[in-house]
Amino acid sequence: MARTQQSRTFPQPGHNHDRCAVQALARAEALCDAKRLRFTSVRRRVLATVWASHAPIGAYDILAQLNAGGGRNAPMAVYRALDFLLAHGLVHRVASLNAFVGCAHPGEAHSHKLGSQLLICRACGSVVEFDGRAVSAAVARAAPGFAIESEVIEISGLCPHCRRLTRRKAIARD
Amino acid sequence: MARTQQSRTFPQPGHNHDRCAVQALARAEALCDAKRLRFTSVRRRVLATVWASHAPIGAYDILAQLNAGGGRNAPMAVYRALDFLLAHGLVHRVASLNAFVGCAHPGEAHSHKLGSQLLICRACGSVVEFDGRAVSAAVARAAPGFAIESEVIEISGLCPHCRRLTRRKAIARD
DNA sequence: CTCGTAAACGTTATAGTATAACGTATCAAT
DNA sequence: ATTGATACGTTATACTATAACGTTTACGAG
Ligand SMILES: [Zn+2]
Ligand SMILES: [Zn+2]
Ligand SMILES: [Zn+2]
Ligand SMILES: [Zn+2]
Numbered sequence: 584m585a586r587t588q589q590s591r592t593f594p595q596p597g598h599n600h601d602r603c604a605v606q607a608l609a610r611a612e613a614l615c616d617a618k619r620l621r622f623t624s625v626r627r628r629v630l631a632t633v634w635a636s637h638a639p640i641g642a643y644d645i646l647a648q649l650n651a652g653g654g655r656n657a658p659m660a661v662y663r664a665l666d667f668l669l670a671h672g673l674v675h676r677v678a679s680l681n682a683f684v685g686c687a688h689p690g691e692a693h694s695h696k697l698g699s700q701l702l703i704c705r706a707c708g709s710v711v712e713f714d715g716r717a718v719s720a721a722v723a724r725a726a727p728g729f730a731i732e733s734e735v736i737e738i739s740g741l742c743p744h745c746r747r748l749t750r751r752k753a754i755a756r757d
Numbered sequence: 758m759a760r761t762q763q764s765r766t767f768p769q770p771g772h773n774h775d776r777c778a779v780q781a782l783a784r785a786e787a788l789c790d791a792k793r794l795r796f797t798s799v800r801r802r803v804l805a806t807v808w809a810s811h812a813p814i815g816a817y818d819i820l821a822q823l824n825a826g827g828g829r830n831a832p833m834a835v836y837r838a839l840d841f842l843l844a845h846g847l848v849h850r851v852a853s854l855n856a857f858v859g860c861a862h863p864g865e866a867h868s869h870k871l872g873s874q875l876l877i878c879r880a881c882g883s884v885v886e887f888d889g890r891a892v893s894a895a896v897a898r899a900a901p902g903f904a905i906e907s908e909v910i911e912i913s914g915l916c917p918h919c920r921r922l923t924r925r926k927a928i929a930r931d
Numbered sequence: 932c933t934c935g936t937a938a939a940c941g942t943t944a945t946a947g948t949a950t951a952a953c954g955t956a957t958c959a960a961t
Numbered sequence: 962a963t964t965g966a967t968a969c970g971t972t973a974t975a976c977t978a979t980a981a982c983g984t985t986t987a988c989g990a991g
Contacts, residue, residue, distance in 0.1 A: 593903075621987075623939070643976065657942065662978065667939095678852040679909045681948090681977060702903050713899050721895040722910070725887050728917040729767075729876050735853045735911040736896075743902035795958085797968070817947065831971065836949065841968095855948060855977090 638708030639682030706745035812882030813856030
């Protein structure tokens with residue numbers, strides 16, 4: 584299988600993102616079908632908007648996209664759809680940005696059932712989930728006596744691609 | 758030294774919290790004095806309000822406290838003071854709650870210069886920082902090629918004290 | 932097929948969080 | 962005293978999220 588949003592690596596700058604989006608929608612459809620959930624029009628459109636890129640998007644930006652063609656949706660429609668998508672693991676909330684991003688591994692045995700573990704590139708905006716099992720284990724060891732119920736782990740910095748660009752610029756300035 | 762907010766353990770339910778607050782203010786004053794920073798009246802009052810408890814408080818709740826005696830401060834005053842306090846490590850932002858909490862180790866060699874690593878009790882609301890050096894190391898190992906710049910690590914659950922209470926209730930129901 | 936129920940949705944209003952922009956006051960160094 | 966930088970006051974506005982209500986739609990039981 585070609586490398587799509589499935590992987591836990593940052594997406595190449597010029598990758599064919601249509602494949603990511605199409606695949607994410609297909610997976611969501613399959614998951615809802617399997618669980619007898621209603622993957623309604625609003626929910627599908629919101630998920631598609633979230634998957635328009637690998638960068639988090641705010642609820643009101645989703646709303647604007649939804650209404651771009653003359654729609655008259657209210658904020659509630661978006662928030663309700665997001666509640667559904669969050670509840671079933673199809674999107675993640677990015678607390679540090681008050682925004683939302685598609686989940687690349689819905690339904691899979693998330694090592695991180697407790698929450699999301701995200702890498703956020705401040706340059707290109709892309710977000711990927713990383714395998715945080717070792718991190719969760721370290722957290723558990725660091726918090727003896729504390730009954731962990733959920734984790735918000737959001738790491739910001741530069742993804743490999745943007746780091747390369749930054750270095751080139753720095754060299755060019757010399 | 759008696760156990761105050763200095764420690765990385767959850768505060769006892771009935772502890773003498775005045776000591777925590779007084780000590781936090783004194784430390785802030787000393788830190789600002791050393792760095793030639795202006796620890797102005799608004800900043801002091803905002804920090805004191807944040808330290809009114811070990812639970813995070815929202816900016817508008819701080820504002821309400823500030824204006825409780827008939828003050829006429831605007832939200833900007835609070836946000837500007839919080840910006841200052843955040844910039845100098847005197848408070849932490851709790852992204853998952855859109856709220857703020859006092860830093861118990863200002864100026865110390867935070868293992869976590871990159872961000873905050875917090876345990877949040879959903880029952881009593883108390884927040885403590887934990888020693889996240891091992892966690893940061895695990896994050897770095899889990900994100901090869903990613904240039905980490907900041908970390909938001911917020912773990913929610915039940916603190917030891919509240920966990921004990923919950924268990925007692927569960928037993929009582931039997 | 933009709934009915935009854937629960938889920939989803941539409942709509943309006945409101946609550947809660949954060950910043951922009953501009954002028955004034957204060958501080959500290961020359 | 963002059964001056965430049967920092968902090969503050971004030972107003973307005975942007976952005977994020979939920980409450981509460983009634984209506985519609987989906988779907989299984991009978
Ligand atoms: Zn893509
Ligand atoms: Zn990037
Ligand atoms: Zn205390
Ligand atoms: Zn507690």
